[in-house]
Amino acid sequence: MLSKKQAQVFFLGGTAVTFLIFIMLTIYSLSSAQDQSNQENLTAEAIRGKEIWEKNNCMGCHTIMGEGAYYAPELTNVLERRGDAYVKAVLMSKIPWQPQGRKMVAYGMTEAEANDVVAFFEWVTEINLNGFEKVNRTISPLAKDRMID
Amino acid sequence: MKYKSQKVAYWFFALSMLLLVLQLTYGFIMGFARLGYDGLHEWIPFNTAHTVHLNLLVVWLLSGFMGAAYYIIPEESETELWSVKLAYLQLITLAIVGVTAVVGFHFNYWEGRKFLEIPRILDWPVALNVILFLVILLMTIIKGKKTSTTSLVLFGGLVAAALLYLPGMITFDSQVLDSFFRWWVVHLWVEGVWELIMGGIMAFLLIKLTGVDREVIEKWLYVVVGLTFLSGILGTGHHYYYIGVNNIWLIVGGIFSALEPLAFLAMALWAVNMYRKGEKKHPNKTAILWTLGSAIVAFLGAGVLGLAHTLPQTNIYTHGTLVTAMHGHLAFWGAYAMIVLAMITYVLPNVTGRKLFDTSRARSAFWLSNIGMFTMISGFGAAGIAQVYMERKLGIEFMEVQNEIKVHFWVLITGATILSTGITLFIIDFIKYGTPSDEALEIQE
Incomplete structure (x- = not known):
C-alpha cells in the first residue's frame, strides 16, 4: 500500500521531471531553427x-x-x-x-x-x-x- | 473558529460575493448583446463587458482563495495570524487595485490580452499585494506550532501562482511569443497551481467534514496534485497547437491533455471515497454538498469537457469557437467557484457563531446555481457545435452563423437567470449570517 512519503515523492518527482521537460521543449520550439512564427518579417x-x-x-x-x-x-x-x-x-x-x-x-x-x-x-x-x-x-x-x- | 484572527477570512469572502454579483451582471450584458440587445454598446461595448467579466472572475476567486488561506493557515499551524492589521491592509489594497482596474477597463485602460488585461503599470501593485499576502502566511506558518501537509500544499500553490504571474508581465513584439507566455500564466494557473490551491482547500474541508484521518486524506492529496502536475504542465501544449509554434506540441499536448481528466477523476474519487469512509460527519451538510459537488463538477467541466475538444484532430475545428466557452464555464465553476463557495459555507457558521446551515434556502442555492450552470453550458455547447459545423465545415460566413445560432443564447440567458437565482439565495444566506463575532470562539465546530 502506498505510504504518504511515497505519495510525496511521486508528487515532487513527477512535478520536477515534467517541468524540466516542459522547459526543454520550450527552448527547443522557440529556437531559431524551429521558428515558424514569421519572426524575420x-x-x-x-x-x-x-x-x-x-x-x-x-x-x-x-x-x-x-x-x-x-x-x-x-x-x-x-x-x-x-x-x-x-x-x-x-x-x-x-x-x-x-x-x-x-x-x-x-x-x-x-x-x-x-x-x-x-x-x-x-x-x-x-x-x-x-x-x-x-x-x-x-x-x-x-x-x-x-x-x- | 479556533483563532480570533480567522475572522479576516469573512471580509475577503464578502469582497468575493460583491465581485461575483458584478461578474454575473456583465455576463448578462454580453448574453443580451449576442441576442442583438446591445443598448449599452456606447458605454459598455462587448470587449469591455468581456474583459470585466473575466477579470472579476479572477479577482473574486483570488479573494476567495485568500480568505480560505487566512482561515486555514492559522488553524493548521495552531496559531493566530502573524498580523491581522496587515491582512486588512492587504484586503483594502486588493479591493482598490481591483476597482481601479475594472473602472479603467471602461476607459480603454487595458492591455488587450485575454485574462491579462490589467495594465502592466497596475501589475506592480498587484505583485506587492500578493507578496504582502504571502509574507503574512509564511510568517504565520513559521511561528506556528506545527506545519501540516494541507497548509504546505495550499501555501505552495499560492507562491507558485504568484511566480507564474511574472511571465505575463514581459512585453513581446511578436503575437506568437506573447500568446506563448500568456499561457504560462493562464494555463499553468488554472490547470496547474490553482489545482494545488483547490486541493489544499479540499483536503482541509474533507478533514473537517468527514472525520477521516488526516494522514489518509493528505496522502491522497499528494497523489491528486501529483497527477495534476504530471499531466497539466505538459498539457499546456494544447494551447500551442495552432498559434505559430513547432508542431511537436501537437504530440506532447495531445498525449498529456488526454491524461488531464485522470487528475480530476482522482480528485472526484478521493472526495467521494473520503465522504463514504467518514464516520464522524459534520452537521453542516450543505458544506459537504458544495465540497463533493466541486470535485464532481470539476471532473465533468475541466476533465470531460476539456477532453471533448483537446485532441489536436478535434481542436483544429473547435479552436476559437464557443465550444471553448462551454468547457471554460463549467471548468471554472466546478473547480474554483464551487470550492470557494464550499469554503464560505463551512466558514460562515464558525466565524459568526450562527448555525444556519442546512436550510432549504442553502440547499436551493446549491441546486439552482448548478442547474443554471448546466443549462448555460448546454446553450454554449449547442451553439458551439453548430458554429463548428457551419463555419468550419460548411464554410459559412461568421456573422451568418452567429445569426443562425442566436436561439441558443436564449437557453444561455435562461440558465444564467437560474444560476443568478441560486447565487442570490447564497448571498441572502451570507447576509443573514451577519458579521463575525468573538463569541464564536467558544462554539464547538
Missing part, C-alpha cells in the same frame, strides 16, 4: 499594429490565431477574405460598423494607424499555424453538395 509597422491591437482590446471581441472572445470574426485571414481597403474602411469608420446587426466600436483610426494594423494582419497571415490557417478556407464535400442543390 516582423516590421516596425507590424509591431505598431500589434500595439494598436492591444490598446483597443480587439481580442475582447475578435479572435486571432483562434484566441479571443468569439463575438466577432477570426482575423487571421481577414486580408484574404476582405482585402486591405475593406479592413481600413472599418478601422477608420467614425460610426459603429454594424455587419448584420452586431456593432463594432467606432475607432475612427487615422490612415497611418489603419496601415499599421493592416501590416500586423499581413504579418499574421504568413505565420505557419500547423494547418489551422487552412480550416476556414476548406469547403467540405457536404457543402459542395449543398451548393449544387
Whole structure:
C-alpha cells in the first residue's frame, strides 16, 4: 500500500521531471531553427499594429490565431477574405460598423494607424499555424453538395 | 473558529460575493448583446463587458482563495495570524487595485490580452499585494506550532501562482511569443497551481467534514496534485497547437491533455471515497454538498469537457469557437467557484457563531446555481457545435452563423437567470449570517 512519503515523492518527482521537460521543449520550439512564427518579417509597422491591437482590446471581441472572445470574426485571414481597403474602411469608420446587426466600436483610426494594423494582419497571415490557417478556407464535400442543390 | 484572527477570512469572502454579483451582471450584458440587445454598446461595448467579466472572475476567486488561506493557515499551524492589521491592509489594497482596474477597463485602460488585461503599470501593485499576502502566511506558518501537509500544499500553490504571474508581465513584439507566455500564466494557473490551491482547500474541508484521518486524506492529496502536475504542465501544449509554434506540441499536448481528466477523476474519487469512509460527519451538510459537488463538477467541466475538444484532430475545428466557452464555464465553476463557495459555507457558521446551515434556502442555492450552470453550458455547447459545423465545415460566413445560432443564447440567458437565482439565495444566506463575532470562539465546530 502506498505510504504518504511515497505519495510525496511521486508528487515532487513527477512535478520536477515534467517541468524540466516542459522547459526543454520550450527552448527547443522557440529556437531559431524551429521558428515558424514569421519572426524575420516582423516590421516596425507590424509591431505598431500589434500595439494598436492591444490598446483597443480587439481580442475582447475578435479572435486571432483562434484566441479571443468569439463575438466577432477570426482575423487571421481577414486580408484574404476582405482585402486591405475593406479592413481600413472599418478601422477608420467614425460610426459603429454594424455587419448584420452586431456593432463594432467606432475607432475612427487615422490612415497611418489603419496601415499599421493592416501590416500586423499581413504579418499574421504568413505565420505557419500547423494547418489551422487552412480550416476556414476548406469547403467540405457536404457543402459542395449543398451548393449544387 | 479556533483563532480570533480567522475572522479576516469573512471580509475577503464578502469582497468575493460583491465581485461575483458584478461578474454575473456583465455576463448578462454580453448574453443580451449576442441576442442583438446591445443598448449599452456606447458605454459598455462587448470587449469591455468581456474583459470585466473575466477579470472579476479572477479577482473574486483570488479573494476567495485568500480568505480560505487566512482561515486555514492559522488553524493548521495552531496559531493566530502573524498580523491581522496587515491582512486588512492587504484586503483594502486588493479591493482598490481591483476597482481601479475594472473602472479603467471602461476607459480603454487595458492591455488587450485575454485574462491579462490589467495594465502592466497596475501589475506592480498587484505583485506587492500578493507578496504582502504571502509574507503574512509564511510568517504565520513559521511561528506556528506545527506545519501540516494541507497548509504546505495550499501555501505552495499560492507562491507558485504568484511566480507564474511574472511571465505575463514581459512585453513581446511578436503575437506568437506573447500568446506563448500568456499561457504560462493562464494555463499553468488554472490547470496547474490553482489545482494545488483547490486541493489544499479540499483536503482541509474533507478533514473537517468527514472525520477521516488526516494522514489518509493528505496522502491522497499528494497523489491528486501529483497527477495534476504530471499531466497539466505538459498539457499546456494544447494551447500551442495552432498559434505559430513547432508542431511537436501537437504530440506532447495531445498525449498529456488526454491524461488531464485522470487528475480530476482522482480528485472526484478521493472526495467521494473520503465522504463514504467518514464516520464522524459534520452537521453542516450543505458544506459537504458544495465540497463533493466541486470535485464532481470539476471532473465533468475541466476533465470531460476539456477532453471533448483537446485532441489536436478535434481542436483544429473547435479552436476559437464557443465550444471553448462551454468547457471554460463549467471548468471554472466546478473547480474554483464551487470550492470557494464550499469554503464560505463551512466558514460562515464558525466565524459568526450562527448555525444556519442546512436550510432549504442553502440547499436551493446549491441546486439552482448548478442547474443554471448546466443549462448555460448546454446553450454554449449547442451553439458551439453548430458554429463548428457551419463555419468550419460548411464554410459559412461568421456573422451568418452567429445569426443562425442566436436561439441558443436564449437557453444561455435562461440558465444564467437560474444560476443568478441560486447565487442570490447564497448571498441572502451570507447576509443573514451577519458579521463575525468573538463569541464564536467558544462554539464547538
